[in-house]
Amino acid sequence: MHEFRFLAPIRVGFTTLPGALDRDAERCQSLWEQIETDIARRKGWTLHRTSRRTPVLGWSRSSGDVLRRPLEVASAQVPVESIPAVGTRLEVDELGWTLYDHNVLLVHGVLRTTEHVSTDEFDDVDLWEAEVQRVGEQLARRCVDTDITHLLQRIRRIPEASDLVRIEELPTSQPLWVTRALVHDPQRGDEGFARRWVARIDAEHQRMIEQLLDGERPFVAQWLNHVHLSTETEAVSWHWHALRIAQFLWAAMHYIDDELRQILAWSMADLHTVSVSDLRRELRAMVNQAQDLLMLRAEVFQHLSRSSLAEVQRVLNVWGYTQLLEDPVRAKLSICGDRLTALAEDRAARSAMFTDIILMSIGVTSVLATAIALVQFGRDAGQDPSQSVFDLGGGSITSWLSSQSMDAILILSLLASVILVVIFIWKRRQSIS
Incomplete structure (x- = not known):
């Protein structure tokens, strides 16, 4: 039997308006308390911004994360019995989701192979790589279409919600990617499959997997196909926590980069074909959101524990976050500033x-x-x-x-x-x- 964990960021039309958590803290709390009252009957749901938190003593824990406010907006564990069948090869052992600001939903779960898998299929790495992605995408879409749709509809019914959050009607899209992690059990003796799982990525992964099989490291986590040791639950849980923060930051910045590119493309069109007032409003909204995310990233990095910060930065550096995303977004922000100045002039x-x-x-x-x-x-x-x-x-x-x-x-x-x-x-x- 193979066991896989997956993590899939997918775009949803929700974010807290930039600065609202600071300038309207009490109203934000009241908003989420009203929502909590309505969805209290849904088991497994947690709204992370309902209770007023006392001022946090900075760095009050030497080995734990002490954030001024939780990154998560809401999270839930989906009852397995409510999940329809996802095929004959895999079954869902766990499924959950976490909603963040900046239009990001992270869907995560645990999958296991079924008894219907043949011997040839069991050793086929390409088959399971594709299968985990297919099931991960299917489950991510399901979470959006059911749970998140219900949550956003509830928020819309609150009159003052539009002053604090922005909700957009977006079609359910594909996840940005599906991170697939093989949970390797040394007792099962599937070392060959674990080697093949990461062998074709690069030489660094081949070196790391040998260290993992020798018991020298608890996980191999560089690029999409990961391997986790089933016996190192604490270390893997800590890594998974850092990985979720890194994937949230990447996905949020990716969506902002995509929006900025589209808005700038419209700004380059003949102004007779677009509404200048709408263009100016969209430019300002995206500039504010991008700046809010950059400030949030700086705040999170400041308050994370040293071990979590090192792992988040390691993952982002492996992905080339600064060069591939943050620098281009900053360049687009500069262009947006110039464009807004030109429109004002x-x-x-x-x-x-x-x-x-x-x-x-x-x-x-x-x-x-x-x-x-x-x-x-x-x-x-x-x-x-x-x-x-x-x-x-x-x-x-x-x-x-x-x-x-x-x-x-x-x-x-x-x-x-x-x-x-x-x-x-x-x-x-x-x-x-």
């Missing part, structure tokens, strides 16, 4: 242009007022001797203007005003572009 320029057009329109009416005043003055001067006594000769311009019809003067003045406004707008748009 463009908006200010357009607002200034609108104001200038109004002022220009008011100003050009002086053309009409001046023309009418000259016509009126010319006509009055021609009829009033007291006005013409100072004029040593007939004013040709004044006389000509006074002899024109008022309608012609009005039309010419309006035409001149329109031409001036058009020239101004054309030159102004050139300066903006």
Whole structure:
């Protein structure tokens, strides 16, 4: 019999709004207490943010994690009897999930081979690698479609929830990956299968598996296919705890990176095809969420125990977390900042242009007022001797203007005003572009 553990991060449409846990701590607690009241009948569910915690004395345990607040939002153990059959080769021994902020759900479980497996299938590493992934994906989707859907629907019914959390309607997607860990029992004598489980990854895994089989290390955990010693339960449990933190950080950053890439792609389109206000709102929301995750990572690293921190950092370094995810996200945040600045400048320029057009329109009416005043003055001067006594000769311009019809003067003045406004707008748009 083979035994496997799996861990699958999958995206869900839930996150606490950036900063809400600090600025609205009491309201957040009240929100989760209301939710707890409604789902209390569901056995095995735990909401981790319902009770007000007393201020934590920093680093009060030398060998344990002391976080200011739990990373987990909710978690549950799914009753095995409620899980439908997943095939003829594997059966589910345990299944659970943990919901985090930043749209991450981690589904984890234990699988065992059934008695229907043939001898040839039992030794086929490729078969079990694919089978654990298939079952892990199936179970992750099931947890989203049943438990998480119910939880998010309950949250939506609370009026003030939208001020504290963001819930999106997302189709159930595939997990990012399914980490599959072979639980090796030295008493079963399946060393050959354990070697083949990691042999094709790289030479480092081959060296590590020999150390594990010799009893020199409790697990081999570098890249997706892991091996755990069944006799080292405490060390494996500690590693699994650190692995879940590392997978949460990677998955959350991956989803943010994906969102930033999509939003920046829209920002590069012709602004006539997108809503500038919606684009600005989405950019700001994702910038806030990314910065919130970076601050959360720094806080978690600060308060983890030294052993947990070393293991989390080891796993993230093996995966290339900083180079492959965090640095690109920081670069995208810089681009988003530049884009927001450009949008703000463009908006200010357009607002200034609108104001200038109004002022220009008011100003050009002086053309009409001046023309009418000259016509009126010319006509009055021609009829009033007291006005013409100072004029040593007939004013040709004044006389000509006074002899024109008022309608012609009005039309010419309006035409001149329109031409001036058009020239101004054309030159102004050139300066903006």
